[in-house]
Amino acid sequence: MRWDFPYDSPSQITELLDRHGLAMSRRFGQNFLLSKEIRTRIVSALELDGTEHVWEIGPGIGNITSYLIDSKADITAFEIDRGFISILRDHAFKDVENFTLIEGDFLKTWESVLAEKGTPDVICGNLPYNVGSVIIGRLLEKQVLPKKMAFTLQKEVIGRITGESDTKNWSTLSILSQVDFEVKQLFTIKAGAFYPPPNVDSAVILYTRRDTPLVPDEKRELFFTIVHDLFSSRRKTMRNNLLHGSLASSLPKEKIIDRIEQSQFDPMTRGEVYSIAQLLELTDLFLD
Ligand code: SAM
Numbered sequence: 001m002r003w004d005f006p007y008d009s010p011s012q013i014t015e016l017l018d019r020h021g022l023a024m025s026r027r028f029g030q031n032f033l034l035s036k037e038i039r040t041r042i043v044s045a046l047e048l049d050g051t052e053h054v055w056e057i058g059p060g061i062g063n064i065t066s067y068l069i070d071s072k073a074d075i076t077a078f079e080i081d082r083g084f085i086s087i088l089r090d091h092a093f094k095d096v097e098n099f100t101l102i103e104g105d106f107l108k109t110w111e112s113v114l115a116e117k118g119t120p121d122v123i124c125g126n127l128p129y130n131v132g133s134v135i136i137g138r139l140l141e142k143q144v145l146p147k148k149m150a151f152t153l154q155k156e157v158i159g160r161i162t163g164e165s166d167t168k169n170w171s172t173l174s175i176l177s178q179v180d181f182e183v184k185q186l187f188t189i190k191a192g193a194f195y196p197p198p199n200v201d202s203a204v205i206l207y208t209r210r211d212t213p214l215v216p217d218e219k220r221e222l223f224f225t226i227v228h229d230l231f232s233s234r235r236k237t238m239r240n241n242l243l244h245g246s247l248a249s250s251l252p253k254e255k256i257i258d259r260i261e262q263s264q265f266d267p268m269t270r271g272e273v274y275s276i277a278q279l280l281e282l283t284d285l286f287l288d
Contacts, residue, residue, distance in 0.1 A: 003092040007063035008034045010195045022083035029128025035193040043067040057125035062092040078106040126152040140176040149207035154200040165275040181207040223283045230271025239267035259285040
């Protein structure tokens, strides 16, 4: 039997933390999601049937985790805070069979869990806002591609994930996300739904893996070399970024200039205007 704790009550949470001599830490981006309705909406969006292996990043004291556990899926949760770890391990989910706790910094622990247990079917979490985009970027760069991912994040980061080409939100994070996933902001969350309330607006993003990625495997490495070059200095032209980035370390500059001049691309355009389809055409120029 799992713990039945009133996760929607700030006073009970404070009392629990006091009893264990713990306090919330700003350093670890700790804002507990109180609203039961929102916690259940996040878990429902994952459409779990109980057969999945699920990673939860930053379970805190288990307010979303408890619903994940109820789904019967196999849950692996990654938590950095020693105090929360002891609550999860010794109290909340002590003898729960479908719950495994990985202690420490997710950014340092996830790769060994991946190597041991393989890619999870689902990843979720009310992410610590200070490292949320870093966590997502790392997973995507290493091509960890679960069927679904759902995260609570500040709206500004979700704007960058769902951004479109030729807007200020279009970034390497948008491209990394959209090559392999359809991304959709599900709903916004008012600050008052958290304890303590964050001073930024929040929302939930859903990633759904595409059947076929927008960039074929054999072009992926070159595609992302070009993307990183183009976004290394957003104010520079496409030509300048390509001549002074990683592409130029594997291809002679004359060849780069030649290929651009023979194409329909305007070398003086800034790279951030290109859609994924256009970036793929640009990649094709340098394939051999
Ligand atoms: N899941 C809880 C909820 O929804 O209320 C807590 C979410 S709180 C925004 C973020 C959680 O991530 C905290 O429990 C925090 O200690 C944990 N955390 C912060 N940085 C972390 C890291 N690098 N690795 C693992 N957990 C981390």
